[in-house]
Amino acid sequence: MSTSEHSQSGNNTPINDSLLEKEEKGHLPTLPKRAAKDYIFISLCCFLVAFGGFVFGFDTGTISGFVNMDDYLRRFGQHNSSGEYYLSNVRTGLIVSIFNVGCAIGGILLSKCADLWGRRVGLMISMAIYVVGIIVQIASQYSWVQYFIGRLITGVAVGIVSVVSPLFIGESSPKHLRGTLVCCFQLCITLGIFLGYCTNYGTKQSYSDSRTWRIPLGLCFAWAIMLVCGMLFMPESPRYLVEKNRLDDARNSIARSNKVSIEDPGVYTEVQLIQAGIDREKLAGKAGWLELITGKPKMLYRVIIGIVLQSLQQLTGNNYFFYYGTTIFKAVGMDDSFQTSIVLGVVNFASTFVGIYAIEKMGRRMCLLTGSACMSVCFIIYSVLGSVNLYIDGYENTPSNTRKPTGNALIFITCLFIFFFASTWAGGVYCIVSETYPLRIRSKAMSVATAANWLWGFLISFFTPFITSAIHFYYGFVFTGCLVFSFFFVFFCVPETKGLSLEEVDELYASNVVPWKTGSWTPPSVENMATTTGFAAESKPVDEQV
Structure with a gap:
């Protein structure tokens, strides 16, 4: 049966209807909950994705020290009445805060690349932009405007990361570990901030020239390379793969993440559930920006x-x-x-x-x-x-x-x-x-x-x-x-x-449950969640068809 035929069948549930109203009998196999050691691989992979937070944190930790370094002040600061170099509140505010403007631009305008080419490629693209921004900053001699532009570019890259990394982890991690693994993004931010502070302290104690701030910036190349290399090992988001009709790849991704065989019945059920959700979403038509307001x-x-x-x-x-x-x-x-x-x-x-x-x-x-x-x-x-x-x-x-x-x-x-x-x-x-x-x-x-x-x-x-x-x-x-x-x-x-x-x-x-009662809310059964499955079910072995 084609996807369009499924969308016309009685099993389909409109996106604004609750599946709780459509209980049906039956049983679908689910992914087994395994020992903690079996989730080491996916946990490490998600930590690699979360490493994007380290890139953000390291910038935060270093820039706060740069604006107090003597060489940095000599190059990008101003003279006061006594001849000392300083950064005015306006210039300091612009240099520090333009990063946030870049992040907003990258998050809104360029994070779409993760939808077009995948979450892994989206993060790789962000690191390419990030490296360009770092080069512009390191190459700055005495022009604070050039340094300002470099921080804007790195901000664009981090804006992409701040959207795609939590999204990627949330889509790829087992649901009982999702909160913990998404929080690893924040852990990496704080680790980056801490190591940024330590790097600044070390260079300040060892040097008095431009190496005090250029060495921390140079280390950013290593962080970008590490994140790109990590993406080579990370399975692509199964939800992205199902949406792109790459069902074999989606099953392989789910199997790797949960340490089971690709032929495990629970893997097919998981793909069905994802496809069912996508089918329900497609009933609302093409997703545009207006749907952020009108969607259900x-x-x-x-x-x-x-x-x-x-x-x-x-x-x-x-x-x-x-x-x-x-x-x-x-x-x-x-x-x-x-x-x-x-x-x-x-x-x-x-x-x-x-x-x-x-x-x-x-x-x-x-x-x-x-x-x-x-x-x-x-x-x-x-x-x-x-x-x-x-x-x-x-x-x-x-x-x-x-x-x-x-x-x-x-x-x-x-x-x-x-x-x-x-x-x-x-x-x-x-x-x-x-x-x-x-x-x-x-x-x-x-x-x-x-x-x-x-x-x-x-x-x-x-x-x-x-x-x-x-x-x-x-x-x-x-x-x-x-x-x-x-x-x-x-x-x-x-x-x-x-x-x-x-x-x-x-x-x-x-389901329209009030927020303070959602802690006791019970979701629909697996069988009901899978009732709108389209082409995902057709590629399932005959003896396992629902």
């Missing part, structure tokens, strides 16, 4: 969830802490901002391991709710202490004008906040967004949501120096308000998707 089930609602979550990830204030935390460390006697960065980087990286465990143990909703509540408390304490008790007179940030016990308390609160952020919202948002959308518009919807993250990242990184110099610690109350809003938004709007396949997530939205 609840597509606009889901897009808004992604945009708000990605925006709130920035509005938690984590970047504010990384920026202003250095100031507090200096106030209590830690003058070397590079050492300060390493301390924060260690806390950030170590805490992400907690998030990898918590996202599957606690669930997505509870993870975010706990994070919002705890970070709100941290910010209230931090802002009150900083506003009324840190400085003895005025806001002069010197050890002699600082109450050291209060400063030490603020350092502790800073580390505690970073712990709660890294273990909840940092990876949890990437996980939820990667599993919220149907295949046919997944890259479009994720690119829009991720662009919101980059937009707020740009605004915060550019304006924070100006705002903190004007209102100091009172800035923290702005983020406190955002965190309170995030708690109620997650509670009332974000459903629990722990343990569901990507096709079951679609059913969850079609």
